[in-house]
Every structure is written in structure tokens, then in C-alpha cells.
Amino acid sequence: MTSVHRARQAKTSKTEPMMTIKLTYFNIQGVAEKVRLALVLAGIPFEDVRVSNAEWGAMKLSTPYGQLPLMEIDGGKPIAQSEAMLRYVGSLATAKGIPLYPTSDPDRLLAIEEACGLIGDLQREWRVPVGIGFQDPTLYGYPPDFRGTEAHSAVVKAVRAKFCTEELPKYMGFLSKRLSASGGFLCGAEPTIADCSLVPVLARFISGGVDHVPRDCLEPYPEVVAYLQRFMAIEAVKEWYAPKEE
Numbered sequence: 001m002t003s004v005h006r007a008r009q010a011k012t013s014k015t016e017p018m019m020t021i022k023l024t025y026f027n028i029q030g031v032a033e034k035v036r037l038a039l040v041l042a043g044i045p046f047e048d049v050r051v052s053n054a055e056w057g058a059m060k061l062s063t064p065y066g067q068l069p070l071m072e073i074d075g076g077k078p079i080a081q082s083e084a085m086l087r088y089v090g091s092l093a094t095a096k097g098i099p100l101y102p103t104s105d106p107d108r109l110l111a112i113e114e115a116c117g118l119i120g121d122l123q124r125e126w127r128v129p130v131g132i133g134f135q136d137p138t139l140y141g142y143p144p145d146f147r148g149t150e151a152h153s154a155v156v157k158a159v160r161a162k163f164c165t166e167e168l169p170k171y172m173g174f175l176s177k178r179l180s181a182s183g184g185f186l187c188g189a190e191p192t193i194a195d196c197s198l199v200p201v202l203a204r205f206i207s208g209g210v211d212h213v214p215r216d217c218l219e220p221y222p223e224v225v226a227y228l229q230r231f232m233a234i235e236a237v238k239e240w241y242a243p244k245e246e
């Protein structure tokens with residue numbers, strides 16, 4: 001069954017037109033969490049629909065590109081692509097005075113897009129180490145029955161260890177430098193869509209949910225750890241991640 005959650009902290013002024021947003025994705029953070037975080041930071045209420053794998057089988061063919069997430073605005077046709085959704089929500093937030101994506105300030109936008117590009121590079125480097133553990137082995141040049149073998153386990157371990165010793169330090173170095181300069185969030189004192197994108201990626205690294213990527217892998221980067229804590233301490237974010245009553 002589809003579970004539906006509602007953001008609790010949302011406050012809309014009486015003069016604002018009431019808009020409805022429905023965001024449909026799997027019950028994971030994945031590529032939708034950045035959009036959820038932008039909605040949460042903006043205080044925009046939304047219907048948070050989580051689809052199970054069983055439901056997805058019947059739904060896939062009816063979606064525009066055979067993928068989730070989908071966003072429906074005021075009951076309109078479903079929109080795909082999480083990056084588009086993120087910028088849309090960032091613009092809505094900015095119009096409300098919460099400058100997640102300040103569309104009328106090209107210099108700020110440039111800085112935000114540069115940060116988003118860097119996060120995109122980090123995510124690209126992460127795709128193989130994480131995907132090799134569960135995706136079709138033929139995608140990586142291995143035979144179809146490779147998955148679950150000892151050789152598979154050894155490859156997963158080696159690829160993830162390489163990520164942790166080579167790519168992670170490189171990107172955490174870039175991020176630490178940016179964060180030291182800003183003293184706050186990726187693009188200054190206030191969070192933007194770039195932070196909404198980065199935080200779920202960092203949270204995944206330290207989740208303990210990916211074998212061979214240790215929970216303490218960010219400890220050598222105090223600026224990054226402090227940044228993550230700073231973001232998680234934002235009241236709306238704290239509420240979002242607080243255990244919810246079903």
C-alpha cells in the first residue's frame with residue numbers, strides 16, 4: 001500500500017494561494033530526498049507518497065519515462081526529473097523569501113550551480129561503487145551469474161575501498177575548502193538547493209548501509225561533519241527526520 005506523509009512544519013500565509021504538491025517516489029531517500037528537503041526548508045506542505053516495489057510494477061508503464069520520482073502540482077500532469085523539481089521548489093521558496101534558488105541573482109545562481117555540478121561529479125564517482133553491489137553484473141562486464149559469488153564480494157569490496165581512499169578524500173577536500181570559506185553552507189550563510197542535494201549523499205556515506213563504507217568515513221573532515229550537523233540542526237529539518245507517528 002502506498003503510504004502518505006505530510007510535512008508537519010509547513011506554514012503558509014493567509015494571502016498565499018494554496019498550492020498542492022504531490023511527490024511520489026520509493027520509500028528511500030535516493031534522488032527525491034533533495035526535493036523533499038527543499039520543500040521542508042521552504043515550509044511548503046506536500047503529499048509525500050512512498051511506492052512499494054510491488055506497486056511500482058503496475059505503475060511503471062504509466063509514468064512519463066518509466067521512473068520515479070514524479071511531482072504533481074495542483075493535480076496537473078506528473079512532472080519527472082528530480083533536478084527540475086529541485087529548482088522549481090527552490091524558486092517557489094525564493095518567492096516566499098527563503099532564497100534556496102535566487103533566480104533574480106545571476107551571481108548567486110552561478111555559485112549554486114557550480115556547487116551542484118561538484119555534487120553531480122561526486123555522485124557520478126559514487127554510482128559504480130554502490131551499483132556494483134546490487135545491479136545486473138552484465139552492466140559492469142561480468143557474467144549474469146556473477147552476483148553473490150565470492151569473486152563478486154571481492155570486487156565490491158575493492159571498488160568501494162578505492163572510492164573511500166581516492167575519490168572520497170578528493171571531494172571532501174574540495175567541500176572542506178568551500179565550507180571553510182563560507183563558514184556556513186555550501187554557498188554562504190544560508191542553505192540553498194546545493195545543500196539539499198549534498199546532504200542526502202553525505203548521509204548515505206555515513207549510514208552504515210553500504211558495506212565497506214564505514215560510518216566514520218567523514219570523521220577526517222571536520223568542516224564536513226560540522227556542516228552536516230549544522231544542516232540537521234535546522235528546526236524544519238530536525239522535525240522532518242524526527243520519528244513520525246504512523
Ligand SMILES: N[C@@H](CCC(=O)N[C@@H](CS)C(=O)NCC(=O)O)C(=O)O
Nearest residue numbers: 030031066067068069080081082083
Ligand atoms: N534522472 C532521474 C533519475 C530517476 C531514476 O533513476 N529513478 C529510479 C530510482 S532512483 C527509478 O525510477 N528506478 C525504477 C525503474 O527504473 O524501474 C531523476 O533524477 O529523477
